[in-house]
Amino acid sequence: MQALALAVTLVVMVLGAFILTALRVWWFAPLASNWASMDNLIIISLVLCGAAFIIINLFIAYTLYAHHSERGRKAFFFVDNPRLEWNLIWFTGLGIVLLLAPGLYFYAQVINPPKSPYVVEVLTQQWLWSYRYPGKDGVLGPADVKNYTAANPFGVNAEAPASRDDVPALGGPLYLPLGRPVLLRMRSNDVLHSFYVPEFRMKMDIVPGMVTQMWFTPTKTGTFQVICAELCGVGHYNMVGQVVVVEPDEFERWLEQRPTVAQTLQPTGNAQR
Amino acid sequence: MAHSHPGYHDHHIGPEPQSWWTKYVFSQDHKVIAFQYVLTALFVGAVGMGLSWLMRLQLGFPGKVELINPTVYYQAVTQHGMIMVIYLLTALLLGGFGNFLVPLMLGARDMAFPFVNMLSFWAYFLSVVVLLASFFVPGGATGAGWTLYPPQSILKGTPGSDWGIILMLVSLLLFIVAATMGGLNYVTTVLQLRTKGMTLMRMPLAVWGIFVATVLALLAFPALFVGGVMLLLDRTVGSSFFLPAIVQFGQQLPREGGSPLLFQHLFWYFGHPEVYIVILPAMGIVSELIAVHSRKPIFGYPMMVLSIVVIGALSFIVWAHHMYTSGMNPYFGFLFAVTTLIVAIPSAVKVYNWVLTLWRGNIHLTTPMLFAIAFLNTFLIGGLTGLLLGNVIIDFPLQDTYFVVAHFHMVMGVAAIVAIFGGIYHWFPKATGRMMNETLGKVHFWITFVGTYAMFLPMHHIGLTGVPRRYFGFENLQFIPESVRDLNVFITVVALIVGAGQLVFAYNLVHSIFWGKKVGDNPWRAATLEWQTPTPPPHGNWGDQPPPPVYRWAYDYSVPGEKEDFIPQTRPQVTAGAGGGGE
Numbered sequence: 111m112q113a114l115a116l117a118v119t120l121v122v123m124v125l126g127a128f129i130l131t132a133l134r135v136w137w138f139a140p141l142a143s144n145w146a147s148m149d150n151l152i153i154i155s156l157v158l159c160g161a162a163f164i165i166i167n168l169f170i171a172y173t174l175y176a177h178h179s180e181r182g183r184k185a186f187f188f189v190d191n192p193r194l195e196w197n198l199i200w201f202t203g204l205g206i207v208l209l210l211a212p213g214l215y216f217y218a219q220v221i222n223p224p225k226s227p228y229v230v231e232v233l234t235q236q237w238l239w240s241y242r243y244p245g246k247d248g249v250l251g252p253a254d255v256k257n258y259t260a261a262n263p264f265g266v267n268a269e270a271p272a273s274r275d276d277v278p279a280l281g282g283p284l285y286l287p288l289g290r291p292v293l294l295r296m297r298s299n300d301v302l303h304s305f306y307v308p309e310f311r312m313k314m315d316i317v318p319g320m321v322t323q324m325w326f327t328p329t330k331t332g333t334f335q336v337i338c339a340e341l342c343g344v345g346h347y348n349m350v351g352q353v354v355v356v357e358p359d360e361f362e363r364w365l366e367q368r369p370t371v372a373q374t375l376q377p378t379g380n381a382q383r
Numbered sequence: 384m385a386h387s388h389p390g391y392h393d394h395h396i397g398p399e400p401q402s403w404w405t406k407y408v409f410s411q412d413h414k415v416i417a418f419q420y421v422l423t424a425l426f427v428g429a430v431g432m433g434l435s436w437l438m439r440l441q442l443g444f445p446g447k448v449e450l451i452n453p454t455v456y457y458q459a460v461t462q463h464g465m466i467m468v469i470y471l472l473t474a475l476l477l478g479g480f481g482n483f484l485v486p487l488m489l490g491a492r493d494m495a496f497p498f499v500n501m502l503s504f505w506a507y508f509l510s511v512v513v514l515l516a517s518f519f520v521p522g523g524a525t526g527a528g529w530t531l532y533p534p535q536s537i538l539k540g541t542p543g544s545d546w547g548i549i550l551m552l553v554s555l556l557l558f559i560v561a562a563t564m565g566g567l568n569y570v571t572t573v574l575q576l577r578t579k580g581m582t583l584m585r586m587p588l589a590v591w592g593i594f595v596a597t598v599l600a601l602l603a604f605p606a607l608f609v610g611g612v613m614l615l616l617d618r619t620v621g622s623s624f625f626l627p628a629i630v631q632f633g634q635q636l637p638r639e640g641g642s643p644l645l646f647q648h649l650f651w652y653f654g655h656p657e658v659y660i661v662i663l664p665a666m667g668i669v670s671e672l673i674a675v676h677s678r679k680p681i682f683g684y685p686m687m688v689l690s691i692v693v694i695g696a697l698s699f700i701v702w703a704h705h706m707y708t709s710g711m712n713p714y715f716g717f718l719f720a721v722t723t724l725i726v727a728i729p730s731a732v733k734v735y736n737w738v739l740t741l742w743r744g745n746i747h748l749t750t751p752m753l754f755a756i757a758f759l760n761t762f763l764i765g766g767l768t769g770l771l772l773g774n775v776i777i778d779f780p781l782q783d784t785y786f787v788v789a790h791f792h793m794v795m796g797v798a799a800i801v802a803i804f805g806g807i808y809h810w811f812p813k814a815t816g817r818m819m820n821e822t823l824g825k826v827h828f829w830i831t832f833v834g835t836y837a838m839f840l841p842m843h844h845i846g847l848t849g850v851p852r853r854y855f856g857f858e859n860l861q862f863i864p865e866s867v868r869d870l871n872v873f874i875t876v877v878a879l880i881v882g883a884g885q886l887v888f889a890y891n892l893v894h895s896i897f898w899g900k901k902v903g904d905n906p907w908r909a910a911t912l913e914w915q916t917p918t919p920p921p922h923g924n925w926g927d928q929p930p931p932p933v934y935r936w937a938y939d940y941s942v943p944g945e946k947e948d949f950i951p952q953t954r955p956q957v958t959a960g961a962g963g964g965g966e
Contacts, residue, residue: 112748112825116756123760123836136844136870138780139862148780152847155777159767166763170738170756177677178746184948185679185941186743194739195683195732202731206724206770213774214717220776221713236540236631258630265630300631301535302643304708304783308849308862311780315710317643318534319627322710335861339708339783339851341528343540344453347854 113178117171124167131156142309142330142355144291147216149311155209162205220312223325227291230284233264234296234303234316236343239282239336239351240264245275245370255299255318265299266371274372277365283352284336286328287361293325304340307353315340328355396492396923409505411497412922413482414814416504420478421807423504424471427511429889431466432882434459443875445856453855454542457526460853461543462518464529465551468657469558470514472799474507476664477562477600480806481569481593483814487913488590488937490578490930492923495571499564506561510554517543517550525551528853530654533625533646537618539632552615559604559611569597578912580933584688585952587911587937588681591688592667595695596660602699603656610649617641647709651702658795659698662762663691665802666733669758672805673737675909676752677744678948680938683736690729697726707778716775723773730766734759745941745948749907750824754805757832758798765794768843783853786846789839797835804831804888811892812906816918817899823891830884837877841870910949911937 130136138149177183231242231250242264244250251273257265263280266273279285286292296305296316305324306313314324338349356364400406410416437459441451451459482500486493494500517524526542527535535541536548543551573594577586586594613624623641630636674681681687703711703719737759746752768790771777781787804827811819845867850857857863905914915931916924925931931953939950 113746116748116753119833120760123840127764127840130841130844135866136841136848136864138847139849145780148776151774151777152771152780155771155774159770163764163767166734166738167760170741170759173738173741173744174746174748174756177742177744178748179678183745185677185745187680187941187943188682188739188743189680189938190683190685192683192686195686195735198735199728199732202728206727209770209774210721210724213776214720217716217720217776220779221716255628255630256635258635260633300629301538301540302532306783306849306851308780313708313779313782315708317710318629319642320644320710335859337851337860341457341532341535341853343535343538344457344526344542345540346457347453347856348859350859 113174117175120167120171120174124164128160128164131160139308140330141311142307142328142332142334143311144327144329145220145311147212147219151213151216154212158205158209220325223293223323224291227293227325228287229293229295230286231264232284232294232296232305232316233299234305234338234342235263235299236301237338237345237349238280239284239349241279241282241284242266242371243277243279243365243368245277247272247275250295251276251371253297255297258299262375263299264371268371268375274370276371277368278371278374279368281351282336283333283354285361285364286353286355287358288328288331288355290358291325291327293323296322296324301342302340303338303342303349306337306339307334308337309334313339331355331357396497399922409501411493411501413486413494413497413500414920416500417479417481417483418814419504420474420482420507423508423511424475424479427466427515428471428475429885430515431463431471432885434463434466436879436882438463439875439878441855443872445858454523454526456855457528457853458518458524458542458547461526461528462514462524466514467796468529468661469555470511472661472795472803473562473600473657474558475803476661476799477569477593477597478504478507478565480589480664480668480803480810481565481597483810484589484913485569485572485593486576487813487916487920487924488587488911489573489576489581490912490925490933491572491576492925492930494568495576496568500568503561503564503568506557506564510557510561513550513554513557517547517554520546520550522546530647530650531614532650533614533617533641533643534629537614537626538629538636548618549615552611552618555611556608556615559608562600562604566597566601569593570601578930578933581912581952584685585933585936587667588670588684588687588691589664589667591691592663592665592670595691596663599656599663599695599698600660603653603660606649607653610646610653613649614646644706644709644711647706648703648711651705652699654705655702656695656698658791659694661795661799663695665758665799666691666762668802668806668809669737669755670740671909671911672751672755672809673740674938674940675809675907676749676755677741677746678940679740679744680940681736682739683732684936684938686732687736690732693729694726697722697729701726701773704773704775704778707775708782720773720775724770727766727770727773734763734766749808750819750821750828751805751809751907753825753828753832754801754808757801757828758805760832761793761801761835762798764840765790765792765798769794780849781846783851784846785842785850785852788852789842789846792835792839792842797839801831801835804828807892809907810913811895811899812902812918813913813916814919815896815899816901817895818902818906819895819899820891823887827884827887827891830881830887834877834881834884838874838881842874845870908947908949910939910951912952915951915953
């Protein structure tokens with residue numbers, strides 16, 4: 111009776127897991143970047159791992175029901191079978207290769223940004239997302255946390271010409287042109303943060319003292335949320351920003367209206383809050 | 384000293400305790416130390432469970448419980464993780480089961496260094512006191528997450544960054560001292576104090592699991608020790624091991640040149656082996672339970688030993704899979720993804736062999752066996768989801784979401800704790816001479832098994848939607864569908880029930896110590912050595928006799944042609960062929 115109950119429970123658990131996944135009630139947020147490969151690999155993995163989960167659990171359920179103790183029953187003295195073991199090992203190894211090969215192939219794309227992406231700087235502090243766009247020269251000027259002042263929150267080197275035409279956006283939002291690969295170069299003024307837009311899939315920590323980077327191509331216009339995915343203190347859950355993906359010409363118009371570093375740093379121009 | 388019987392290894396026994404204090408408090412007897420570890424760990428584990436209730440109440444019913452603000456929430460998250468991983472699981476599996484089982488299963492009279500063993504427990508006890516004290520200092524316990532990542536763990540803006548983090552680190556350092564003193568004991572005892580005939584390849588798998596886990600602990604904890612000391616210096620004397628130039632809340636901090644990533648490497652160089660420090664003893668325990676209660680030799684013993692050793696070795700070259708999105712050199716991803724997925728092979732071998740041990744057995748669904756089945760199920764699902772997270776590219780969308788939370792709760796939270804429950808139900812009659820109540824045990828099993836599955840299975844799906852972990856509230860996140868909030872209510876309700884269900888276990892444990900049904904020396908009819916002692920084993924374990932020699936492996940169950948369905952390890956080989964798997 112108990113053996114039957116346990117076997118049935120295992121079967122119900124397997125069915126439950128299968129149904130929960132197959133129904134896709136709780137599923138990925140709609141994709142808005144080029145990283146469809148991540149979704150596809152998750153699905154491949156769920157299928158392969160799910161198959162293993164189902165087969166092994168059903169086998170356990172069968173065994174519990176069929177071989178549970180009864181009067182006079184004697185267990186089968188089955189000590190070893192190296193050939194069976196090695197077959198299972200090779201079989202498992204094959205599964206691992208099937209998961210790893212595409213995984214590493216697409217990983218190589220993740221870490222090799224395409225040539226001449228649009229570069230934007232992400233600057234984090236507790237608990238705010240800020241951005242800096244290259245100016246007319248297309249180059250982000252030098253910046254360092256040591257140059258920080260209240261008027262110069264990005265710590266840009268105001269002497270450098272490459273910095274003076276950069277376009278800061280303290281507190282965001284992050285505007286991005288549709289369809290163009292974006293490379294985010296990310297710095298943190300204080301603690302660890304992590305840039306995560308669920309619709310873009312990619313995520314990368316932002317580490318004080320170094321510059322981290324990630325790239326993606328926005329494939330849908332619209333407004334999304336940037337959320338912090340690395341615990342960054344008591345305001346972590348409120349560190350939510352906006353990312354707005356627009357058509358490229360609209361992006362250009364938006365960028366041209368923004369004040370540059372040179373303008374915001376003018377002694378009289380008290381543009382920063 | 385018991386020198387009057389110059390038996391095998393008699394000189395390793397501590398003094399026979401004379402007073403109540405030396406018998407029950409400052410005892411050098413490995414069994415008493417084991418009980419001290421178990422009871423302390425279960426107590427602190429209950430605290431950890433209470434903290435999880437606070438978290439779940441906030442997640443299921445945000446804002447409904449006045450007490451829980453972001454500070455309290457992050458403190459609960461942090462201390463729950465730390466308590467469960469270190470102070471409950473590690474302490475109970477190594478300090479508790481390690482102490483109780485290693486000498487008894489190997490035919491030793493005690494640990495190699497009984498006095499150091501006693502110190503180990505008291506250092507652990509002190510570490511628990513310091514940990515719990517951190518809740519009551521100004522600013523409260525640290526809320527930096529159990530990973531304690533600097534800079535935020537030691538800077539303003541994080542709960543407990545003034546005193547809490549200091550006590551947390553001091554407590555960890557004390558714990559490492561305790562684990563080292565215990566660990567040296569277990570390793571020396573395994574290598575030096577085995578009874579005659581107990582070759583390494585005749586050792587029960589529980590001892591193998593504890594042994595390899597202890598070796599891992601001795602090699603891994605120093606990394607945490609180093610990281611902890613440097614973090615403590617950064618916090619107290621203003622050094623900059625982990626802090627680069629920082630501007631916080633508009634203030635330039637007087638720090639420069641440190642590396643936050645360095646701490647992460649040190650932490651995970653410890654932290655990943657830590658997973659196996661917990662799970663290898665659990666695997667060993669489950670191997671014993673499955674063999675005894677299905678009356679069947681463990682299938683593929685040599686491969687089971689080999690897989691423990693290989694998992695242990697691999698555990699030192701996979702740590703950076705916790706850091707795929709940390710900003711480390713991205714080319715590490717290739718290496719660590721490969722090593723990580725390779726770990727799946729020896730882990731899968733263990734699952735296959737457990738299942739093949741069950742197959743065509745004479746399966747007795749006793750409470751210990753039920754919990755062993757629960758371990759199989761939860762370890763399986765947690766191991767499989769590890770294949771997703773370990774495959775570096777899939778980690779980008781899933782890292783720091785509830786998928787990770789579900790994964791590690793399955794694979795090393797629930798799996799380890801059900802192995803512990805199974806082990807307690809199994810060895811309780813040896814430790815006390817009384818059985819725990821089977822009916823209550825089964826009630827406990829069904830609540831725990833079905834309940835934890837109902838909690839953590841849908842949590843994977845919450846993670847697939849991208850919901851981040853360590854969030855006090857989700858009100859601001861628009862991408863989260865409303866149904867996730869319903870699911871969180873469901874999970875919270877189940878968590879409350881499962882938590883309350885543990886009271887059944889607590890009651891059963893206490894009640895059975897005094898009023899449990901009395902049993903003989905070997906109620907499960909098990910072949911391993913600990914069941915061949917008097918019950919409960921006296922000081923020195925083997926009475927006036929020298930520890931018995933061993934003639935066969937630990938798993939001679941249902942040997943064809945035998946009247947009994949088990950042969951104790953102490954029975955001499957009469958005919959060639961019986962117990963052939965032993966060597």
